[in-house]
Each structure stands twice: as structure tokens, then as C-alpha cells.
Amino acid sequence: MSEEKKVSRRGWIKYAGAGVVVVAAAAGAGYYATQPKPTPTPITPTPTPTTPKPTTPTPAPAKVLKVWQLSYASETDRVKWENIYAKFTKETGIKVETSNFGGDDIVSKCTNIFESKAVENYPDLISPAWSMNPVWSVRGYLEPLDDLMDWLKSNYGNDIIKGLPEVCYWMGSKGERHYYAVPTGVVVGAIFWRGDILKKVGIDTEELLEFEGYDKALYKIKSNIKDLGILAPLSAQTSATGSTDCTYPIYMLFQSFSGVNPVDPATLKLQLDDTPEHFQALVKVVETYARWYKDGINIRSALVDAGVDNNLQFINGQVAATFNGIASIYAVLKDRKAPFLDSTITLPFPGNASKN
Known part of the structure; x- marks a missing residue:
């Protein structure tokens, strides 16, 4: 992934803040979203001298951040995210191209394209159904986002509910653990207490x-x-x-x-x-x-x-x-100034020492 794409993803998370999706990055997708495909160099014969004419510079190809996401939960949700995308595009010059899917559809769509190995068609960011994320990370389909998680913690640490990032600390294809997603909203697989x-x-x-x-x-x-x-x-x-x-x-x-x-x-x-x-x-x-x-x-x-x-x-x-909670729980509690806001925590679902 190019340094430019890292900045782009970090910038998008900045605008999303602690919003409404779990974002994972498809491994290998970054180059294709920001770079034009190479074209062969034509063989040009020696031209006959002519008076040169003024030419209009060819504009650089538009930069696009391709996002596959779950369908909006409501009209309010849609307006909120479209405003976020518009602000991001205005300030970075990177267009956000979204495709919306139902829960079952996005699982099928992502699985099919990952297994096809057609990297040029990968989305850059996905907001999928939670249960598939660890399955995809262990098969090498997702890109580690440790740098983004570090950035999120350093910039939004006071707004991140305790224990929330660890929900996305999954096993990779070589047995190592990384942050393979950034929780900016949906937090399923954890328990709010x-x-x-x-x-x-x-x-x-x-x-x-x-x-x-x-x-x-x-x-x-x-x-x-x-x-x-x-x-x-x-x-x-x-x-x-x-x-x-x-x-x-x-x-x-x-x-x-x-x-x-x-x-x-x-x-x-x-x-x-x-x-x-x-x-x-x-x-x-x-x-x-x-x-x-x-x-x-x-x-x-x-x-x-x-x-x-x-x-x-x-x-x-x-x-x-x-559980099957969403981080907007925390946002709503904060907005309401709920008396139990500061004591609200998230914990992983209990394990079984004899099994895992």
C-alpha cells in the first residue's frame, strides 16, 4: 500500500471520528484506487516540422476511495455519512465511491472477490458483517491497520470507550495478531457493561x-x-x-x-x-x-x-x-449526559479456559 493511501485512509477515519461503522481494509487494494493503470508507450515516427499549436494539459486521474458498506440504517444515517464524505472530498480531493449492501450480500460479495484474487477490483475499505472479519483476517484477506489504530487512539483517545479497540485485534494468516479493523461505530462481538x-x-x-x-x-x-x-x-x-x-x-x-x-x-x-x-x-x-x-x-x-x-x-x-452492541450506544449516552456514561465499559464475550 502506498504512503499516499495510508494518509487517505487516516484522513477518512479523521472525518468519520467515532461514528457508525467498523472499517477494515482489503489487502492489496490501495494502489489501484489512486494510480492510473499503465499504458504502453507508442512508437512514434519522426514528425514533419510544423508550427506547434497550444495544447490543453491532460488532467490527472481522479483519486477515488472505494468503500463497500452496509446499507444505511435510516435517512438520518444516510445524510450524516454523505456530509462526512463530501467534507472529506472537499478537503482532500479524494472522491469517496460507496456501494451499499445488506448484511448477507456484503459477506457474499467480499468473499467472492477476495477468493477471485482480482486485486484491481478490491474495495479499499469495507464495513461488513462482524462475524466474517476474523475469518477474513486469518486467511490474509485484510490489511493490518495498526498505524491507523495508533493514530485514532492518539487523536480521539478521550472519546473511545474503554476496551473498544481490542474488539478488532484479530489473528492474521501467520498466527500473529494485529488490528485488522478500526471501530468507528459498530462494535459487535463485545459486551457493553x-x-x-x-x-x-x-x-x-x-x-x-x-x-x-x-x-x-x-x-x-x-x-x-x-x-x-x-x-x-x-x-x-x-x-x-x-x-x-x-x-x-x-x-x-x-x-x-x-x-x-x-x-x-x-x-x-x-x-x-x-x-x-x-x-x-x-x-x-x-x-x-x-x-x-x-x-x-x-x-x-x-x-x-x-x-x-x-x-x-x-x-x-x-x-x-x-452485546451485539454498537458504539453509537456510547455516543447517545454522551449526548444525553447519562449518569452512567463514565462508568460504561466494553469487555470481550467471556471465554472458556478449557477450550480457548
């Missing part, structure tokens, strides 16, 4: 990193729920308003119980029940959600009403934790 509630009931964040401690913490919060003024410890949306809404809680719990990514990085197929061990992990997922529903751990509406948004339930102070 009310730190003030954890403190009130005496729960240390270290207890939440393994599933056993996480599970006990939810029940401890439930036992103090009247004093805390919330409806339930957790909002984990397991009903669907779209094709993927209900899959996130299932996938994340499956990974905790099985120790593997729900999507096999080698085949890009779900591996929820391909082995007896994986099937038992899936059974445990279903049993856990049934238990949480019965015991009032997971808010009832998250299971039975597809129209209820778990992020809003967290923002409105109805629950102590939610």
Missing part, C-alpha cells in the same frame, strides 16, 4: 472474562435487581428483525462453549453441528438461553419480541449489559 452496577454489587471485571464468572455475575445482579432499578441483568436479542439479528448471541455463546469460531475459516461454512462436540456446545447454548429466560436473567422482550432493540434497552437504563 454498566460499570456503576458492577461496582454496586461487588463484581470485578476480571470475573467476567470466563463464562463461569460471567454467569454467576448475572445472577448476582438479578438478586439485587430491585435496589438497582433495572428490569433485567442482560438484554441478548434472540428474536430477529433481520436475517442475522438473532444469530449474534447464539454465535458468541457457541464460541465460548466450543472454543471455535462458528464459521470455519477454511471452508467459510457454519460448524455448529459438524462434530459431536460442536453439537453438544450448540445444545448447551440453547439450554443456557432457556435457563436465562426462565430465571429472568435475559430480559423477556429480547426473546419474544423482534421489535425490541437491545441497544436501546441498555441506553434507557433497563439492563446492566448487552
Whole structure:
């Protein structure tokens, strides 16, 4: 990737600020977005002397930043981002070319083009469905963005919620970890927690990193729920308003119980029940959600009403934790001057020491 493209991407993130997408860079895409394709040098015969005519200089090819993104969530969202793109273009001279896709479509589109190895057609930045990002990074399809993450932290450190960047610290094709995406909004795969509630009931964040401690913490919060003024410890949306809404809680719990990514990085197929061990992990997922529903751990509406948004339930102070969260949770809390703003933290979904 050229130094010019690094500056371009960094500049785009500057305008996006802590906005609304997780941005990943397709490996090898940078050159093609900023440079004209080479043309062969023609063989020119010796010309007959003539009086030269004035010529108009050929304009340099326009620089383009090609972005593939999830479709806008609303008209407000669209206007916001179009204004960001327009300001970026005005001040840098780089045009932003966007293509919008649904969640399933962008996964299919990116996977097909990555596997085609047609580098000249790669997008420069993608805002894809979360579950595919680590799968793509481990196969070498994404470019490390450590320099951009360092820049983001140094320039927006006070606006970045604690623990947020680590959501994008994924394994690469050689077994090393890098930041393969920059969270400027969507933060799925992490859990938002009310730190003030954890403190009130005496729960240390270290207890939440393994599933056993996480599970006990939810029940401890439930036992103090009247004093805390919330409806339930957790909002984990397991009903669907779209094709993927209900899959996130299932996938994340499956990974905790099985120790593997729900999507096999080698085949890009779900591996929820391909082995007896994986099937038992899936059974445990279903049993856990049934238990949480019965015991009032997971808010009832998250299971039975597809129209209820778990992020809003967290923002409105109805629950102590939610995942499949978005960073706009933090932005809304900040805008509302919510009393629990400063204590809001993100943590990875709990692991399983015996599995991963």
C-alpha cells in the first residue's frame, strides 16, 4: 500500500471520528484506487516540422476511495455519512465511491472477490458483517491497520470507550495478531457493561472474562435487581428483525462453549453441528438461553419480541449489559449526559479456559 493511501485512509477515519461503522481494509487494494493503470508507450515516427499549436494539459486521474458498506440504517444515517464524505472530498480531493449492501450480500460479495484474487477490483475499505472479519483476517484477506489504530487512539483517545479497540485485534494468516479493523461505530462481538452496577454489587471485571464468572455475575445482579432499578441483568436479542439479528448471541455463546469460531475459516461454512462436540456446545447454548429466560436473567422482550432493540434497552437504563452492541450506544449516552456514561465499559464475550 502506498504512503499516499495510508494518509487517505487516516484522513477518512479523521472525518468519520467515532461514528457508525467498523472499517477494515482489503489487502492489496490501495494502489489501484489512486494510480492510473499503465499504458504502453507508442512508437512514434519522426514528425514533419510544423508550427506547434497550444495544447490543453491532460488532467490527472481522479483519486477515488472505494468503500463497500452496509446499507444505511435510516435517512438520518444516510445524510450524516454523505456530509462526512463530501467534507472529506472537499478537503482532500479524494472522491469517496460507496456501494451499499445488506448484511448477507456484503459477506457474499467480499468473499467472492477476495477468493477471485482480482486485486484491481478490491474495495479499499469495507464495513461488513462482524462475524466474517476474523475469518477474513486469518486467511490474509485484510490489511493490518495498526498505524491507523495508533493514530485514532492518539487523536480521539478521550472519546473511545474503554476496551473498544481490542474488539478488532484479530489473528492474521501467520498466527500473529494485529488490528485488522478500526471501530468507528459498530462494535459487535463485545459486551457493553454498566460499570456503576458492577461496582454496586461487588463484581470485578476480571470475573467476567470466563463464562463461569460471567454467569454467576448475572445472577448476582438479578438478586439485587430491585435496589438497582433495572428490569433485567442482560438484554441478548434472540428474536430477529433481520436475517442475522438473532444469530449474534447464539454465535458468541457457541464460541465460548466450543472454543471455535462458528464459521470455519477454511471452508467459510457454519460448524455448529459438524462434530459431536460442536453439537453438544450448540445444545448447551440453547439450554443456557432457556435457563436465562426462565430465571429472568435475559430480559423477556429480547426473546419474544423482534421489535425490541437491545441497544436501546441498555441506553434507557433497563439492563446492566448487552452485546451485539454498537458504539453509537456510547455516543447517545454522551449526548444525553447519562449518569452512567463514565462508568460504561466494553469487555470481550467471556471465554472458556478449557477450550480457548
